[in-house]
Amino acid sequence: MMALGQAARAGAEALRTATAEQRSAAIRAMAGELRAHAGEVLAANARDLASATRLPDRLMLDEPRLAAIADAVETIAGLPDPVGVEIARWERPNGLDIARVRTPIGVIGMIYEARPNVTADAAAICVRSGNAVILRPGSDCLGSARAIHAALARGLERAGLPASVVQIVPTADRAAVGALLSGLGGNLDLVIPRGGRSLVERVQAEARVPVLGHLEGICHTYVHAAADPAMAAAIVRNAKLRRTSICGSTETLLIDRAALPMLPVIAxxxxxxxxxxxxEAAAMVPMRLATEQDWRTEHLAPILNIRTVSDWREAASHIARYGTGHTEAIVTEERETAEAFLGQVDSAIVLWNASTQFADGGEFGFGAEIGIATGKLHARGPVGPEQLTSFKYVVRGDGQVRP
Amino acid sequence: MMALGQAARAGAEALRTATAEQRSAAIRAMAGELRAHAGEVLAANARDLASATRLPDRLMLDEPRLAAIADAVETIAGLPDPVGVEIARWERPNGLDIARVRTPIGVIGMIYEARPNVTADAAAICVRSGNAVILRPGSDCLGSARAIHAALARGLERAGLPASVVQIVPTADRAAVGALLSGLGGNLDLVIPRGGRSLVERVQAEARVPVLGHLEGICHTYVHAAADPAMAAAIVRNAKLRRTSICGSTETLLIDRAALPMLPVIAxxxxxxxxxxxxEAAAMVPMRLATEQDWRTEHLAPILNIRTVSDWREAASHIARYGTGHTEAIVTEERETAEAFLGQVDSAIVLWNASTQFADGGEFGFGAEIGIATGKLHARGPVGPEQLTSFKYVVRGDGQVRP
Incomplete structure (x- = not known):
């Protein structure tokens, strides 16, 4: 594992000093090799499926899914390269010209569960942002991930970059995760866990390096008294049911007491x-009574909690107590109430008159995302290539000394 | 300690939902109470000095120094309030209007050594950025820090904010640091260590919460063959000697072999x-020979290491090997070489034809700083009020649902 870290550091240095066009060419070559070696990847996936104990749908690859993965990689090759971009520039009274310029972070450790597509997505986003990555897939998809990784590594080498830019942990041993979390002797700059609560919590508890956490999304949609009933019904339906398995799906509907007459339309x-x-909700529409545990549960299923509140403040209090700081929406025609809610609620994403399922880097225009961060440090919300950069200050003078 | 965390969380909530003007008024009141209670602070400082075992100059307060501390707090009251400021705003093709808006981080733990002024600076910068803070001063300045804190707390209360916005750890016990590093049961969002290497390294090794590290500054000034000799001499002199005790002072001069004839002028x-x-340097100007340890030492004293290099690449390699990612400068009249150096060297601050002593939030126009971050996550370089914020996405729609 320590050798992996050293190789990653060398890979990161090669990537950082490459040009944007070299990074783009490398990602295109990664997509090309994925397509060229589809057979090996599908065969490895079939072996994973045969021995899998759970999650067969997420795990399963077929030709269309693999083509979609390669297409997603190709799309990332077309995204703007963030490295070296000036974020801000200003001049000081003494003539010093100060620019804040994006730089890569360095080496990123990606720990994820049984989604083989994350292998390619994460690798492509890291290369786009100039970062080397060490992948640690879940054991259920290890064979698929290795086959995908082999194709990606060939692509990197074909483009003249070291294969150590994208590495995969060679063992399913859990001790490898411990080694990653210890920071590989200074050769790991950031860990991104992507998976269930227990994985993310373990990483946050044990990591000796910064963590970009992606906690569960217990998201809320609040229907205010002044909501348009048809809009409320359409938004709640989409927020809950469009896809119930994504982190941005709404788990709890908060509804004003004065809006309860809309509940049958929504239901x-x-x-x-x-x-x-x-x-009160059950008195309007027959339904099972919610338990305390329901308010705390990310159902990821066609189950919706409904709670009656007096006003937006009570809705915000419920969210502060039970939410995970991910995504919350208000539906109302009253601008003032909407702005109060948007200002008060401290989640990564707050929406007015729109579905919580818009919580997505693609929908935000980031082109791709590696996850949705629920912490407040470094990045918050969808994490795309820009969010995987740091910055430095470049100061240009003409002989200034400090008085 | 856990009660401190809970109180801080409540203080943070009060501060986050206060207006910018309330935060400004609170900081002004803090400065006023500091001035009104100067006698108590100086008396406490005299007791600290009497029992101090080291660092008496940093530790010592007198009327002018205390007035300067109160003035610095007053200045921070006049800085723009970052909370709620839109950093970016764009519209998506579906009409969603997305804004990225600054928010406070929450509760910050500040662990520092024997500089009583940090107590007031850190408190004012945290209030300016909407964050509650828990202060943990070094035991040598505990009495002074407590007296300063008591004044600040009175100021907060006079301005109608809870005193729990700024708290001080009530004990000099080292176990209190352990409690802070454990995260106070979820009521601490960020730890900022400010002090010597052993403090920062302990914090980075033990913290269960994100750390904004402020490592030592082993800064370099590189004199290129095409430097103007007079400018090189003036910059090196300022970079080393203006103040030798600050982290932005240059510890090592890297000089091109072809520039060695300038060395007598610089010396x-x-x-x-x-x-x-x-x-090679000693052959030009008589001097003691540097040891391997010298290249790795933050002298913080009138001692300058000098190393001869072949070109900017060798200078950059030396910096990558021995530097701490803080601040480095190049002196040259050749734009192309300067830009190559600025692009290649991956430190928080890189300067061309200017002194490394400009590494300072005030000099950057941030108004104040709580330290200079040498990590790459969240903030890098001078950390002022803006760098102590997070952000959220505010999305305004008119009924959009996701296809």
């Missing part, structure tokens, strides 16, 4: 969704 | 400074 839009509400 | 400008060089 009608939620065909196929189990409702669990408080007494 | 003449360094009256009172001990020179330690390699053989």
């Amino acid at each position: 009608e839009a939620l065909v196929g969704c189990e409702l669990r509400g408080d007494g | 003449e400008a360094l009256v009172g400074c001990e020179l330690r060089g390699d053989g």
